[in-house]
Amino acid sequence: MGHGVSRCLMLLVLALSLASALAACKSAPPAEAPVTSAPDFTSGKTPKAEKVEETTGFKPADTQAEPVNESASSLAEKLNTQGVLKRINFDFDKYDLRPDAIRTLGDNAATVKQYPQFKLRIEGHCDERGTVEYNLALGEKRARAAGDYLVSLGTPARSLSIVSFGKERPLDPGHNESAWAKDRRDEFIFLAE
Amino acid sequence: MRHLEKKLLPLPALLILLGGMTVGLAPAARQESPSQAQTPPSEPPIPSVPIIRIVGPAKPKIPIAIPAFQASADGRARDLAKETRDTLRDDLDFSGYFSIVPEEYHKLVRPDSGGHIPFKEWLGVGAEDLMMGELHLEASNLVCEGRLYDTSDQKVLFGKLYRGEPDLARVIAHRMSNEIVQQHTGQPGIALTRIAFVSQVGKAKEIYVMDYDGARSKRITGNGSINLSPAWSPDGKEIAFVSYRTGTPELMIISNDGALRAAFPQQGELNSAPSWSPDGSAVAFSSSRDGNAEIYLLRLSDRSLKRLTNNDGIDTSPTWSPDGRQIAFTSDRAGSPHIYVMAADGGGVHNVTPEVSYCDAASWSPLGDKIAFTARVAGGFDIFVRDVKAYEADPRSGPIGRLTENSNINEWPRWSPDGRHLAFASNRTGNFDIYTMDLDGSHLRRLTHGGNSYSPAWSR
Numbered sequence: 001m002g003h004g005v006s007r008c009l010m011l012l013v014l015a016l017s018l019a020s021a022l023a024a025c026k027s028a029p030p031a032e033a034p035v036t037s038a039p040d041f042t043s044g045k046t047p048k049a050e051k052v053e054e055t056t057g058f059k060p061a062d063t064q065a066e067p068v069n070e071s072a073s074s075l076a077e078k079l080n081t082q083g084v085l086k087r088i089n090f091d092f093d094k095y096d097l098r099p100d101a102i103r104t105l106g107d108n109a110a111t112v113k114q115y116p117q118f119k120l121r122i123e124g125h126c127d128e129r130g131t132v133e134y135n136l137a138l139g140e141k142r143a144r145a146a147g148d149y150l151v152s153l154g155t156p157a158r159s160l161s162i163v164s165f166g167k168e169r170p171l172d173p174g175h176n177e178s179a180w181a182k183d184r185r186d187e188f189i190f191l192a193e
Numbered sequence: 194m195r196h197l198e199k200k201l202l203p204l205p206a207l208l209i210l211l212g213g214m215t216v217g218l219a220p221a222a223r224q225e226s227p228s229q230a231q232t233p234p235s236e237p238p239i240p241s242v243p244i245i246r247i248v249g250p251a252k253p254k255i256p257i258a259i260p261a262f263q264a265s266a267d268g269r270a271r272d273l274a275k276e277t278r279d280t281l282r283d284d285l286d287f288s289g290y291f292s293i294v295p296e297e298y299h300k301l302v303r304p305d306s307g308g309h310i311p312f313k314e315w316l317g318v319g320a321e322d323l324m325m326g327e328l329h330l331e332a333s334n335l336v337c338e339g340r341l342y343d344t345s346d347q348k349v350l351f352g353k354l355y356r357g358e359p360d361l362a363r364v365i366a367h368r369m370s371n372e373i374v375q376q377h378t379g380q381p382g383i384a385l386t387r388i389a390f391v392s393q394v395g396k397a398k399e400i401y402v403m404d405y406d407g408a409r410s411k412r413i414t415g416n417g418s419i420n421l422s423p424a425w426s427p428d429g430k431e432i433a434f435v436s437y438r439t440g441t442p443e444l445m446i447i448s449n450d451g452a453l454r455a456a457f458p459q460q461g462e463l464n465s466a467p468s469w470s471p472d473g474s475a476v477a478f479s480s481s482r483d484g485n486a487e488i489y490l491l492r493l494s495d496r497s498l499k500r501l502t503n504n505d506g507i508d509t510s511p512t513w514s515p516d517g518r519q520i521a522f523t524s525d526r527a528g529s530p531h532i533y534v535m536a537a538d539g540g541g542v543h544n545v546t547p548e549v550s551y552c553d554a555a556s557w558s559p560l561g562d563k564i565a566f567t568a569r570v571a572g573g574f575d576i577f578v579r580d581v582k583a584y585e586a587d588p589r590s591g592p593i594g595r596l597t598e599n600s601n602i603n604e605w606p607r608w609s610p611d612g613r614h615l616a617f618a619s620n621r622t623g624n625f626d627i628y629t630m631d632l633d634g635s636h637l638r639r640l641t642h643g644g645n646s647y648s649p650a651w652s653r
Binding site: 093129130131132133134136137138140141144161163164165168 | 461463465574647
């Protein structure tokens with residue numbers, strides 16, 4: 001830059017330190033006040049998957065390391081693994097119980113009656129189509145529909161809990177109707193507590 | 194229905210053209226009955242919807258030349274000068290107010306000599322504005338000087354000196370861009386805004402925040418569970434989101450100082466879809482606390498709750514009008530999801546997308562006139578915009594514009610604070626990524642790469 005220009009600039013250029021520049025700026029300082037990790041969070045600097053996968057990977061080991069509670073929790077675990085309570089499926093964007101689901105729920109109600117020591121959790125799931133939020137509500141409707149029906153068959157309401165996973169936990173990761181048909185489901189889990 | 198879907202196929206090419214087109218928003222694929230089903234699921238009738246491209250009156254863009262910033266000799270300063278200048282160029286290009294004079298034209302202008310910028314020559318290559326910069330390192334700080342000239346008046350429009358840590362080169366460029374936009378339009382620029390989003394981390398989903406251009410991405414949660422639906426507070430200091438960290442979907446709020454809290458006491462019911470009111474005093478969200486997904490209002494001052502909807506269907510995904518007087522949301526009360534609008538006290542509920550068979554994830558423009566949403570179409574999901582202001586005045590007007598069309602999933606549109614751009618998620622490359630585009634569907638920018646990223650939220 002030439003001298004004339006520089007002189008001209010001297011008058012116009014506001015020599016601001018970054019701090020005063022920040023103060024002059026209307027919007028929140030972007031770099032100086034970043035949204036940072038919460039205290040209980042791992043550092044957010046270079047996100048990596050490893051830690052998360054480790055945590056998940058530990059679960060089976062924890063289960064093995066609890067021989068004390070074998071009678072209750074391992075029986076529930078065993079029943080869940082064996083799938084004695086059957087899944088039910090739904091049509092796209094629907095939460096009404098299909099005739100096949102009603103038959104399955106009848107069987108599940110009878111099975112639940114055999115294990116009065118366990119609580120029951122119903123998980124509602126959706127296929128991958130549609131947005132996260134709508135599917136959360138849809139999954140909740142599906143879980144609740146099954147819960148209401150089980151209660152009508154005599155399952156004690158107080159032993160029931162429901163949770164929706166929306167489209168977050170697909171059973172089949174495929175992107176076609178046969179995968180989606182499996183994903184639209186309720187799962188029934190015994191809880192030993 | 195098959196017949197109709199076939200008819201739809203040739204339309205994509207036609208839709209690029211301006212004018213009223215008829216497009217059926219058909220279900221993406223035929224619903225097969227799962228093996229156990231007795232009756233084929235009933236499909237909603239497929240209405241024909243006139244869809245047009247909304248293209249606003251094109252304002253002429255200001256041609257601006259941004260020659261390479263001068264830098265002191267050392268390589269580090271030169272790199273930073275290039276980063277600052279390139280970031281500024283991208284910002285101004287993105288703003289939509291400027292056209293950038295191509296760099297090959299710069300060679301046609303002789304280097305300024307004797308202290309005189311050859312304004313006429315810059316004007317000769319079409320540059321009405323000329324942005325010049327100079328950068329050097331001073332101790333550990335970078336010091337950057339920017340000057341904007343009007344080439345026909347040969348005068349300085351603005352000049353400023355910035356000083357900061359070397360890793361703030363992009364921030365300095367964003368700040369200059371905002372100054373230039375403000376100078377020309379009187380409107381605040383958006384180059385310092387940020388986008389929060391959800392990204393897959395192993396089996397978990399965590400919340401991230403990045404600059405509006407995709408740079409400087411940073412993870413802000415790390416609890417290893419499912420974290421969803423980030424929503425900014427209007428002051429940009431807090432983000433509400435949904436977390437499964439305790440096993441059930443809870444509404445959480447994280448502050449920029451790292452503090453994390455439950456939005457209110459929750460007992461395992463479904464709480465989701467937070468949306469901050471424009472005045473920052475309340476969060477609208479969806480909850481099943483009374484047995485069915487309804488819209489509630491959480492007043493933040495005393496954490497009191499007020500229920501706004503009451504029906505057997507799903508009510509979720511609220512979004513505020515910029516004046517805070519109305520809320521648009523998704524409801525399937527008519528059988529399939531549509532976008533409804535109600536007063537902020539829950540009164541006067543009405544459907545604003547009756548002709549679209551499946552739509553969701555609405556976002557109300559900060560300018561107040563439009564609502565963007567996702568609709569299910571033959572082949573996937575696309576982003577649409579309803580001119581809701583015109584529609585409310587007369588339902589026969591208020592056209593719906595279509596902004597994406599590529600037989601993939603394009604969803605979750607979220608407005609930039611100036612109402613001129615939209616962020617959204619798309620799986621057009623196979624993975625989900627965050628993109629931005631202009632209001633007419635042009636200027637597509639991909640902001641995330643690799644992994645799966647969803648649910649963008651643009652800070653105000």
